[in-house]
Amino acid sequence: MSWFRRERRGVQPIQKKAIPDGLWKKCDLCGEILYVKELEKRLWTCAKCGNHFMISTQQYIEILADPGSFRETHTGLISGDPLQFKDLKKYRDRIREYHEKTGMEDAMVTGFASMDGRDVVLAIMDFSYMGGSMGSVVGEKFARAAQDAILRRRPLIALSRSGGARMQESIYSLMQMAKTAAMLSRMSEEGLPFISILTNPTTGGVTASFASLGDVIIAEPKALIGFAGPRVIQQTIRQDLPEGFQRSEFLLDHGMVDMIVPRDELRRTLEGLLDFMCARAASAPDQEVKDDSQSPAVS
């Protein structure tokens, strides 16, 4: 019981970058130093404050889908460079760099999976690819995933994390908002469920399109969710923002999301919801509702 001699080896000072080889990780929110093995067990959530760390798309697939059931769809879609955009860097170079760095083709992965035996379509965004920004590829993948859901009469589950529309595609990325929303209009008509999961952070054009159009909207705890980013708002109104502003809990209080669900309960929650929402999807489309004729409503 020496006060001065360090008996345990490998104890690390707190702030230093010297944390060896990913054994420990610091929580962004509360600063707690967490043991990685423990973090993994808790699906990368902080034991102290409940902060949800950003995880990979693959990890979400493991959390959400039955083991081995995920089959990726719509691969091979690569961003074009419609505007030949160049800021400090060429957009083309950025695309290549992110591709090499992340191994991903763009900021969204789509696929078929089963959840507790029920077939679903998944669309999962990834922040690590260019800030999860939505350009033509993300829009197209989402639209195709929704199309898959319609053709196979399956629920669609999207998980978002995004900085918004991809500026380098300007008008094309803006139009992806309309495109994704248009497909969801079609899904609604077909009576198919769409569940949107918002994770940290989801802002801009993604929040202002498909991510806000869930029949049910779920947020992970403490996620930053909003239309404008906090910095833009602060610059506009020139006031300090209240604590907890634009966090999941704030959105729940203001009626913008249905529930806040911790990561380890996501899957069970989804299954429970789909039990209620899939009754009609399972049967053939309701002809009466689909009928486009203009017969007067029966009173």
Added chain:
Amino acid sequence: MRHARGKEGDAKMVQRAPKRHVLDFEQPLVELEDKITELKQLAVVQNVSVDEEVGRLSEKADRLRNEIFAKLTAWQQVQLARHPLRPYALDYVSALNTEFVELHGDRTFADDAAIVGGFMTLNDRRVMMIGHQKGRDTRENIRRNFGMPQPEGYRKANRLMRLAEKFHLPIVTLIDTPGAYPGLGAEERGQALAIAENLKLMAGLRVPVVSVVIGEGGSGGALALGVADRIIMLQHAIYSVISPEGCAAILWKDQTKVKEAADALKLTAKHLLSFGVIDRVVPEPPGGAHRDPAAMADTLGQVLYEEVNYLSHVSPTVLRERRLKKFLNMGYFEQESP
């Protein structure tokens, strides 16, 4: 981003001293035109003939105008689109000499003056008009929040569009906004949700929708009135995912790089037509819509009537199918063969 524009556009000044709002590149042209006007006045007072001189100067003015407007930079287009004398939605409504019954409120929270809407006639047709509305003077700009809507504005638009559908009225939207307002209250009341709901609603509407970007098409806040069968832009209007200012700050990390950003964003009507994102560009009077608002209104009125007439012959089912396809086709990517 928008503070600098707060001081512009006093309605009284518009009549008395339009020179107060002359853009740098307009200056030589306006000076020349002033000279012509002066000369004409002089001729009346002193009863002398100045026809020859006026003719010469007018020719020169035309040449100069063509010169300037033939090689407008993207940034100059942005300035024209935001010109404080540029006609706004309600200016067109009154200039078109239509019947207009303005409707107010989202039935939930408030009436947002940054979006106006109501029943309107277009010659022998009845339509629902919905548009962004900027203010002409400081007081009006405060009331209209510089044309930056709150969620209530979008919810009012949503309500009016559903009304239009119920009564089989074609919808005309006039887009002119720097963007949806990024404020505390806007976030609390679901700005993103309000915009998203409009996109979804518009995609499925059973009535024709014609959208015209008459000034600034600022991102999602513009698109929320823009999921249309026909997307039209006035010649000097702009439409993009982010303002040049915002883009410069984020991508160049330097707010002064607005010209570079404006260039890179390819936000002019000409560009967007070449991309196939918009369907039509409506020419403006020489020197821009603000130089001859009456002529601009005339042209716009004809275009709107023509478009609405044309779409009114399309069945609702076909209309919706085409609209969906139109937006599904938007995007630019490469497909690698598996």
